[in-house]
Amino acid sequence: MNNIVNHTAISEVSTLLVLRHRSNSVGIVQAVSPFGNVIDVEPKPGVDTIMQINLSESSFTDFYTHFYHQLKNPSEYSFFKVSEYEAHETAIGLQKYIQASSDSERSDLEDYAVSIEAVNAIKNQNYTNEESSVEGNGFKNESTVIDNHSQFRFQIEDVPWESLAEINVDREKLDRIGALEFLLKGHKTPMLIQIPLSEEYSVSMVDARLQLRLDDRGEVVIRIHRLFEKWDFNKKFMGHRFTKEDELNLLNYGNMGRVVGLVDPWTDEVIPGLISMDRLTNELIPLRMDLVRIPQVICGVTLSPEQRKILREGKRLFVENMLSKKGRLFSATLQFSTDKQAVEFLFDRMLKDFRKSSQEEWVCEVPTMFRGRYLRKWQIDKLKAGETAYISGLVSELGKKYQGYMHFDKETGRILFSFKNPNAKKKLTT
Numbered sequence: 001m002n003n004i005v006n007h008t009a010i011s012e013v014s015t016l017l018v019l020r021h022r023s024n025s026v027g028i029v030q031a032v033s034p035f036g037n038v039i040d041v042e043p044k045p046g047v048d049t050i051m052q053i054n055l056s057e058s059s060f061t062d063f064y065t066h067f068y069h070q071l072k073n074p075s076e077y078s079f080f081k082v083s084e085y086e087a088h089e090t091a092i093g094l095q096k097y098i099q100a101s102s103d104s105e106r107s108d109l110e111d112y113a114v115s116i117e118a119v120n121a122i123k124n125q126n127y128t129n130e131e132s133s134v135e136g137n138g139f140k141n142e143s144t145v146i147d148n149h150s151q152f153r154f155q156i157e158d159v160p161w162e163s164l165a166e167i168n169v170d171r172e173k174l175d176r177i178g179a180l181e182f183l184l185k186g187h188k189t190p191m192l193i194q195i196p197l198s199e200e201y202s203v204s205m206v207d208a209r210l211q212l213r214l215d216d217r218g219e220v221v222i223r224i225h226r227l228f229e230k231w232d233f234n235k236k237f238m239g240h241r242f243t244k245e246d247e248l249n250l251l252n253y254g255n256m257g258r259v260v261g262l263v264d265p266w267t268d269e270v271i272p273g274l275i276s277m278d279r280l281t282n283e284l285i286p287l288r289m290d291l292v293r294i295p296q297v298i299c300g301v302t303l304s305p306e307q308r309k310i311l312r313e314g315k316r317l318f319v320e321n322m323l324s325k326k327g328r329l330f331s332a333t334l335q336f337s338t339d340k341q342a343v344e345f346l347f348d349r350m351l352k353d354f355r356k357s358s359q360e361e362w363v364c365e366v367p368t369m370f371r372g373r374y375l376r377k378w379q380i381d382k383l384k385a386g387e388t389a390y391i392s393g394l395v396s397e398l399g400k401k402y403q404g405y406m407h408f409d410k411e412t413g414r415i416l417f418s419f420k421n422p423n424a425k426k427k428l429t430t
Contacts, residue, residue: 014053014060015087016067017094019078019109026095028087029079031216033266035273035288036072043091052084052217063218066153068116072271072290078113153186154212158220167195167224169210183212188225192280194367195224205371209281228282237284239263239270250277250284253346255335257314262286274314276338287338294336298343299323311336311343366408370415383408383415388423 016029018040027040029051053063060081068074082090098106164170174180179189192207207227215221233247240260242250249257255276262273273288294308299322303311310317311334320331333346366383367375371394375383382389383406392403404419 014081015051015084016053016114017080017082017087017091019080019094019098019113021076021078024098024106026091026098028091032067032070033264035262035264035266035269035271036070036290037264037267037269038071038077039266043088043095052219053081063214064114065116066214072288074116078109080112081114152181152184154184154220156184159183159212160220160222163222164210167197167222169193169195179210183210186212188278192227197224197226205367207281209278225278225281225283227280231277231282231284237275238265238286240275246275250275253316253335254279254339255314255316255337257316257335259289259313262288274336274338276340278339285339287341291341292336293341294343298334316346367415370406371417379406388421390421 018027018029018038019025020027020038026043027038028043030039030041031051033039053060064079071077080090080094094109098109159171161171171180174183174189177189177191177193179191179193182188182190188209188211192209194205194207195210196203197206197208209225211223211225212220213223231250233242233250240262246256246258249255256274259272259274261270262275263270271288273286274292276285276287277283278285289312292312294303294311296303296308298319301319301322303319307317307319314336316333316335318331318333321329322331324330334343335346336342337344366380370391373391373393375389375391379389379391386408389406390403391406392401394402394404396402402419404417405421407416407418407422409416
């Protein structure tokens with residue numbers, strides 16, 4: 001048995017084997033589809049598109065927990081951690097063993113599989129040790145909170161700083177705008193950040209939200225969520241055709257408000273799910289129903305089964321006499337957001353009001369670059385003061401130089417450009 005599979009083997013690069021219980025077939029894991037199905041390949045020579053895990057044993061617990069909770073029906077599989085270089089040979093040997101063994105002999109394989117219970121036990125032990133260490137010191141400073149593994153999905157040393165540097169983002173900037181903690185927790189940055197992005201033969205400045213994610217090899221990468229001007233609701237989205245009511249709900253509240261059938265692009269399986277919109281980027285976010293989690297208690301109010309059912313189906317629910325962190329009673333409309341994967345408070349705000357308030361709260365700086373050209377301090381100072389700033393030396397896509405006037409729009413967090421001085425008319429009329 002030990003020659004067949006050994007998931008505790010130490011290797012710089014590991015991968016996962018999957019055993020499908022229904023078919024008793026063994027494969028090498030590639031990824032998890034957006035709808036929670038395992039994508040794997042048969043152990044054949046020449047196959048190199050497999051999941052690579054370049055993680056230490058301690059970090060593997062974080063990786064496997066994230067991987068496991070993406071699965072729609074995890075009980076249908078067993079997973080085995082093996083060396084990448086032995087994956088094909090081990091998978092073939094495991095398949096031969098299963099075909100020649102009895103049901104009771106096959107059940108012994110669970111002793112060699114990666115157990116989510118064991119992984120969680122290790123994480124809980126790490127959490128306890130870290131908490132004891134902090135309590136023993138008698139204080140918590142900022143660095144303790146940032147580096148505490150139990151509070152954040154990612155660690156500071158996991159952040160791909162070189163990739164961030166390529167889009168003119170560093171730790172100092174993330175700290176300054178209050179985005180670093182959101183990234184380490186696995187969330188998107190709470191504001192749009194202007195970054196340079198290469199498109200064919202040119203580089204343009206785009207507005208985007210950033211997020212840390214694990215790729216198919218288990219490495220931490222930067223995911224860029226670009227700003228879309230407008231979503232075309234005449235087009236299908238994952239097999240769903242939008243009604244006029246769907247469109248209005250998404251534009252007004254950010255959530256479509258009903259369960260619909262969504263087509264898994266990997267398997268063509270139709271799976272019930274919800275759809276929300278990222279209010280800052282206009283990106284549509286799908287989520288299958290088995291990942292929708294509704295808490296029993298929200299701000300001191302215990303929800304009835306009927307209320308939880310309403311929220312789980314994506315509908316809006318008005319709840320009274322909730323208790324705020326400051327000890328004040330308040331009432332608000334609640335709705336589940338697939339973008340946040342949590343219940344959110346709407347407070348009857350429309351999308352325009354949300355954008356305005358969120359930008360005023362989070363965007364706290366004028367971009368240092370405009371159309372590929374770094375701004376001078378006097379230009380930034382003018383834009384911060386709400387004044388118009390002149391800029392020259394800009395180059396069009398055709399290679400022609402041009403100049404004009406800039407103004408910073410605080411509502412959108414973007415620099416607006418005009419060839420004519422907008423203050424010229426004001427001077428003529430005064």
